[in-house]
Amino acid sequence: MRGPANAEDPSTTSPRRGSIRLGLLGCGTVGGGVLELCAANARWLEGRVGAPLEVRRVLVRDPAKERVAACDPRWITTRPEDVVDDPEIDVVVEVMGGEGAALELVERAISAGKGVVTANKLLLAKHGPRLVDLAIARGTDLAFEGAVGGGIPIIRTLREAFASDWVERLAGIVNGTCNYVLGRMREGGLGLDAAVREAQAKGYAEADPSLDTGGHDAAHKLCVLAMLAFGARVPASALHVEGIEGIEERDHRYAERFGYVIKHLAIGRDFGDAIELRVHPTLIPKTSVLANVSGVLNAILLEGRALGPCMLYGRGAGDLPTAVSVVSDILDVGRSIVAGASGLLTRGIAMEPRPLKPQEDIETRYYLRLSAPERPGLMARIAGGLGELGVSLEQMVQPERPATPGDPVDIVVLTHVAREGNVTAALERMRAEGLFAAPPRLYRIEVS
Known part of the structure; x- marks a missing residue:
């Protein structure tokens, strides 16, 4: 000291x-x-x-x-x-x-x-x-x-260093527990439950980790950041919040195949007439500075209208x-x-009170993991179902063969930028037709 x-x-x-x-x-x-x-x-x-x-x-x-x-x-x-x-x-x-x-x-x-x-x-x-x-x-x-x-001096930076600028975007790893768990799943091949138990044993997770793994801790922090970054009075209950509970080890394998890592991010954007505030698992390029923030460390990337990008990085918790x-x-x-x-x-x-952009109007790219019985024309039907609602595909692959012919297989889709409401509506339409063997998994791909 x-x-x-x-x-x-x-x-x-x-x-x-x-x-x-x-x-x-x-x-x-x-x-x-x-x-x-x-x-x-x-x-x-x-x-x-x-x-x-x-x-x-x-x-x-x-x-x-x-x-x-x-x-x-x-x-x-x-x-x-x-x-x-x-x-x-x-x-x-x-x-x-x-x-x-x-x-x-x-x-x-x-x-x-x-x-x-x-x-x-x-x-x-x-x-x-x-x-x-x-x-x-x-x-x-x-x-x-x-x-x-x-x-990390993020509040002081927003209050003082950005006093003459305006924050247009922020994206942050603000929960060390989620960052550690996702890292152990990716690097150690652990399942979610095993990674959480390891985090608890090391003192990185509470006995009840749901506040962290459910995304609520990160959402509270995003609300505080939004007060200074966007001058926003926004109730915590209004944020879109997803945790990491649905992520499986295979999602990390598939993300790696496409050159991404999965991080749990708090994201905010200012569009002038409205702001985005959302917390969820996100695929980010392996070359991104945030992709290399490991363990229980935190990092917050800010983009100022005049300054451009600025990142703060360090220990996000502890006495x-x-x-x-x-x-x-x-x-x-x-x-x-x-x-x-x-x-x-x-x-x-x-x-001041600022309206939040509805989640269905968010526009970004998407990673979709779809499980369906293998049959001729399956991938064409998925592509068609998404295309009917204006969702353009960047890539679609079947990463693994089924153990037995006719068993469900994973189909992984990466989309171009699309409106989220269109993506979810297309998936719901195909689900109602009985196309899928399990609920579809949707994760967002962060775009600058």
Whole structure:
């Protein structure tokens, strides 16, 4: 950790006049990392803020639980009001997670004029615009770098570096669990369940991984990104969200055959009159920079109208990477307080309700895996069925022979750019005719 070897530990120093006084809501993985960074780099951080950071209160559920050495037992409380209602606390750091209690406490802190730093993507996805409005009205700051991308400075980049430009497109690997699982399926030949179990054993996936593998974690992050990238007030429930549960090992083999890899992406585009926001498995060329983001790493590609492409890459989760982002936000909010300019960070966030492009009107290319009993004319019927609704084919192959004549075979189709509603309507028409032996699989191919 950065800082001189003799950096002071705030737990051993007496309060000094002019300090920035912190109250933490939560002291789990990320909260412990925040305390460790603040303790190890105390003098360095003081120089960056212009005043020492002083932890005053830490809200916990179980005061008897063992915690990081940087957490002074004298700070511990189980009473939320000791943090949000204490007039001497300047900045409230919300790292407790969840929605209900966190929302109430963050609103109380903002209403009391305190700066708030949060890493809570669920809270921001569902209530971010409302909380930003409240902070602007109250003249205080709401900072949330840690909510997306762990230690990747994506929020700061959108808020500051792109302040003079307009983001036209973003595409990101924002969930490390999905990225790890898909990588192990592709490289290790594992099935989905086996890859998930391996991720759990390594601590990369929760006991219940559905929030990650179902795409909902990535959707929450995309909502937060859309606030800054597109100035959009969009409810999380409006996004098109697909997880990775339907992907099979053979999909990776087929994608490889055509020169693609499968990644789980959060995608946003601004068309002016509407925006696209969607989360789903996506085939991307093996030559793409995103295709080479491996393991639990995250990466977000931005395209500015003037700047062009820009990519941020790094560790998207974990105690210290996320804590780095949280402490950086504390520094920003603390500097604003010292300068007597609270609220400047948040005041620059401008949002308005923006319509989402209906999913059926999305236009991209498609990978289709169709299972049907082998018979003469099968591929011609599929090509004709898609062509009847204006879907043009780029390639269509039967990758493997059936074990027994007449058994179902896989037909893999790559389309040219087509309207999604036409593709799904053509597949539904052929399914209703009894052409398929199993439900068709549709995955999108990302186009620049």
